[in-house]
Ligand code: SF4
């Protein structure tokens with residue numbers, strides 16, 4: 001155990017007891033501060049630099065082939081702590097030209113931004129890497145309805161992100177070779 | 182009753198001058214608020230208000246954006262905001278005194294300036310008059326008497342609000358006022374002694390006399406630094422500025438005496454506080470910083486005509502503004518004293534110091550004036 005050292009406090013000298021020299025030092029500090037560079041960010045004109053892992057508004061993304069990635073597994077809906085996500089699952093028709101291997105896709109996908117706490121769990125849990133919290137941070141609206149992002153809005157906000165897997169291409173290839181799933 | 186043209190003219194002129202002076206002091210108070218916001222921002226590494234601008238002004242090249250960045254139009258916006266805010270009167274207040282309090286706070290601040298000389302007017306025939314609304318023989322006594330009435334506004338606000346935080350603020354404020362008034366008065370006595378030396382023919386109780394005495398020798402702050410220091414500290418306490426902002430004490434009394442006030446009534450309190458600072462700074466300038474005389478020991482370098490008057494007034498204003506800056510500077514440097522520390526400082530430190538200072542100058546002045554007395 002560390003030994004406790006009791007520091008002897010020196011009695012204040014006369015000049016210290018008048019406080020005046022200390023006040024002068026303080027005045028000097030504040031005065032020099034006046035000429036230092038300002039840290040204020042002139043917000044609407046200057047935007048903050050966002051770190052790469054920034055968590056902005058959650059959005060749905062498409063892969064570079066323009067295909068919907070979400071398979072409406074509803075894991076994000078389940079994990080979302082404030083229950084901001086509401087998904088209506090739908091199926092992809094068998095004869096859909098380039099998505100015949102996908103069974104499901106969300107019919108409707110809503111994120112209520114009045115509930116969302118930007119925790120990023122949805123992004124973390126998504127098995128398809130379909131939902132991302134991107135850089136948009138100043139989301140606002142005049143009514144409550146405006147604050148609920150529907151599927152179209154989510155895709156519009158999300159855009160396309162690079163993809164490492166091209167899962168649907170692989171599946172299609174596998175099926176063509178005769179071993180689906 | 183007879184009213185001849187001359188009397189009417191005199192009254193009219195006085196009225197006009199009074200309006201001008203109220204306008205000047207109120208403008209300065211408004212811009213002190215801006216200065217407070219700007220200086221505090223700079224000291225904290227921020228830029229302060231820089232958005233408000235009148236329509237079209239920002240299109241003037243260079244000047245427009247500069248004025249906007251300086252926040253020159255901010256006081257206008259602030260004032261309008263106070264005017265148009267919803268007027269809320271809590272149900273538990275004593276209405277009459279609740280409405281009276283802001284006025285009682287503002288009036289003394291504006292009354293003290295009547296006896297405040299701020300320059301000199303040189304007549305063609307070589308005479309000079311001080312620029313002052315009312316040249317009272319007992320100017321300083323008048324100021325001491327009236328300026329401490331300002332505390333009634335605060336006490337009244339604290340009491341009529343009928344709520345605990347304003348009440349505490351009011352109590353603290355009255356206690357503080359009593360403690361510092363004494364030291365303030367005592368710190369001025371050596372000044373009277375010094376100025377009214379035998380044969381000088383100057384009345385030390387009138388501010389013009391004090392300023393005139395500083396033209397002949399040097400600034401009183403150099404002759405009597407201790408008096409100046411005590412007076413300055415008491416002035417801080419009198420104007421309720423940090424480190425003595427007992428009645429407000431935002432950190433422990435919510436808003437202090439004006440917790441229950443909103444909209445324009447709060448605005449009046451606000452303006453009163455800054456008007457107090459402006460007038461206080463001007464008084465300190467007149468008593469200790471040589472008034473409108475520019476340097477110690479040096480005769481005014483300007484000619485004795487209208488130009489000289491203007492430069493003198495400019496000099497007085499410059500000193501006052503610098504002192505206002507000092508008030509703001511102190512506020513953003515020092516933390517607030519605890520209530521008991523304020524009382525301790527007032528009674529145990531400043532009062533004895535003022536007494537010792539007085540005795541010292543009594544001895545010094547009687548020793549200095551001895552040859553005059555014996556011859
Ligand atoms: S976004 Fe991801 S987690 Fe949510 S339903 Fe779609 S695939 Fe599942």
Ligand code: SF4
Pocket residue numbers: 058076079080081082083084085111115116117118119120121122123133
């Ligand atoms: S970021 Fe969190 S709160 Fe927002 S939708 Fe995703 S899981 Fe829900």
